[in-house]
Amino acid sequence: xxxxxxxxxxxxxxxxxxxxxxxxxxxxxxxxxxxxxxxxxxxxxxxxxxxxxxxxxxxxxxxxxxxxxxxxxxxxxxxxxxxxxxxxxxxxxxxxxxxxxxxxxxxxxxxxxxx
Amino acid sequence: xxxxxxxxxxxxxxxxxxxxxxxxxxxxxxxxxxxxxxxxxxxxxxxxxxxxxxxxxxxxxxxxxxxxxxxxxxxxxxxxxxxxxxxxxxxxxxxxxxxxxxxxxxxxxxx
Numbered sequence: 001x002x003x004x005x006x007x008x009x010x011x012x013x014x015x016x017x018x019x020x021x022x023x024x025x026x027x028x029x030x031x032x033x034x035x036x037x038x039x040x041x042x043x044x045x046x047x048x049x050x051x052x053x054x055x056x057x058x059x060x061x062x063x064x065x066x067x068x069x070x071x072x073x074x075x076x077x078x079x080x081x082x083x084x085x086x087x088x089x090x091x092x093x094x095x096x097x098x099x100x101x102x103x104x105x106x107x108x109x110x111x112x113x114x115x
Numbered sequence: 116x117x118x119x120x121x122x123x124x125x126x127x128x129x130x131x132x133x134x135x136x137x138x139x140x141x142x143x144x145x146x147x148x149x150x151x152x153x154x155x156x157x158x159x160x161x162x163x164x165x166x167x168x169x170x171x172x173x174x175x176x177x178x179x180x181x182x183x184x185x186x187x188x189x190x191x192x193x194x195x196x197x198x199x200x201x202x203x204x205x206x207x208x209x210x211x212x213x214x215x216x217x218x219x220x221x222x223x224x225x226x
Contacts, residue, residue: 031212042205043159043216044216048213091158101164101207102161102164105161106158106160107158109157
């Protein structure tokens with residue numbers, strides 16, 4: 001297993017378009033997290049899954065954002081009607097349930113630019 | 116007040132210098148304290164973690180936590196140009212293991 005994989009690495013989209021990102025976690029990890037990082041800031045929590053169940057969503061995750069993790073494997077994050085303020089790095093991480101707090105492995109992220 | 120405060124720098128030091136990076140936090144419920152290193156255009160990678168107060172050493176890196184003052188530190192000895200990166204402190208304490216990060220400090224080690 002080569003770690004957490006995210007696709008695409010970069011995405012440029014026009015304002016108002018929909019975009020979808022994919023995350024493939026480490027296969028034996030049952031927890032999966034999405035974070036958003038803007039320039040000069042640390043990552044901010046968006047949502048997390050335990051297996052296929054979405055257990056918490058941040059207030060940062062507006063109605064235009066939706067995340068899924070069908071069958072508890074890969075996850076997708078969709079942003080509808082993108083806005084310029086959505087431009088950021090979207091990071092996915094996974095961890096085993098036990099020792100989750102220091103067992104995070106992050107992917108390299110998807111950099112979104114909304115023009 | 117943000118839950119975690121970290122001076123964003125930037126910090127520039129000569130090779131071989133001792134580097135000190137610091138964060139403060141506001142919520143006494145936090146129990147796990149982590150330092151992540153993030154290279155440009157990459158995701159954060161865990162460098163060190165500490166549970167509760169105390170010190171932890173790993174090679175050239177030492178992490179310190181003082182829960183009484185809500186202060187966490189990372190020391191890098193004999194810094195190398197390859198240490199040039201953004202260093203992020205992170206804390207957590209709840210059962211959902213959501214991490215709260217500082218802004219990150221950009222470190223440059225000059226050869």
